[in-house]
Amino acid sequence: MNVTRGFAGRSRARHPGLPPGQYDAGADWPVLSAEVTPDLTPEEWTFRVDGLVAEERTWTWAEARALPGSVYEGDIHCVTSWSKFGVRFGGVSLDVFLDAVRPDPAATHAVAYAHTGYTSSLPLADLRGGRAWIAFTYDGAPLAPEHGGPARLLVPHLYFWKSAKWIAGIRLLDHDEPGFWEQNGYHARGNPWEEQRYSGD
Numbered sequence: 001m002n003v004t005r006g007f008a009g010r011s012r013a014r015h016p017g018l019p020p021g022q023y024d025a026g027a028d029w030p031v032l033s034a035e036v037t038p039d040l041t042p043e044e045w046t047f048r049v050d051g052l053v054a055e056e057r058t059w060t061w062a063e064a065r066a067l068p069g070s071v072y073e074g075d076i077h078c079v080t081s082w083s084k085f086g087v088r089f090g091g092v093s094l095d096v097f098l099d100a101v102r103p104d105p106a107a108t109h110a111v112a113y114a115h116t117g118y119t120s121s122l123p124l125a126d127l128r129g130g131r132a133w134i135a136f137t138y139d140g141a142p143l144a145p146e147h148g149g150p151a152r153l154l155v156p157h158l159y160f161w162k163s164a165k166w167i168a169g170i171r172l173l174d175h176d177e178p179g180f181w182e183q184n185g186y187h188a189r190g191n192p193w194e195e196q197r198y199s200g201d
């Protein structure tokens, strides 16, 4: 049938939102975890911002959920080469948390750390400007445990390994302190549009 063939042809066309070296995972959402999914309830979950800040602070689930929310609608890109289009996460902008702790002007980098011990590192500027979230929902439903629920970091303009699942906190530093994958040769920033997969890219 012509209609079917035309449709299949169109779906094979390269999506203009696809960064170099990536493929469209379609409806799939692969789970990539270095650790076993933790048994972490919202009541147990906390989120802390510490390091080079005027006032370190920890939020409980209820406190974090009471902050003004915002939504990310767009794409995500894993360094293993899948991208997923048109995802919708709900959460709180990192700007809200960072403004509350008043970062020291000397802070240039951040380490995100999970309740499981996973870490990722990135420039502080990438957590600013409405481009990073603590995400609680996906498609309007609670974030599934295997995808980082009850809450994960979301920095969708960088490769997805930066977006630590089961997020516990962000530490601000005046230098780059490589996280789990960065210690294993992955890039300090990880911009998919520049294919910053490995250190040196």
Ligand SMILES: Nc1nc2c(c(=O)[nH]1)N[C@H]1C(S)=C(S)[C@@H](COP(=O)(O)O)O[C@H]1N2
Pocket (backbone or CB within 6 Å): 029, 030, 031, 032, 033, 034, 035, 078, 079, 114, 116, 118, 146, 147, 148, 160, 161, 162, 163, 164, 165, 166
């Ligand atoms: N705590 C934790 N966060 C993590 C990871 C992980 O192994 N542990 N993997 C990272 C990688 S490599 C990717 S691609 C995404 C995968 O998220 P997903 O499993 O929801 O697709 O989470 C990132 N955050």
Ligand SMILES: [Mo]
Pocket (backbone or CB within 6 Å): 032, 078, 079, 080, 160, 161
């Ligand atoms: Mo990944």
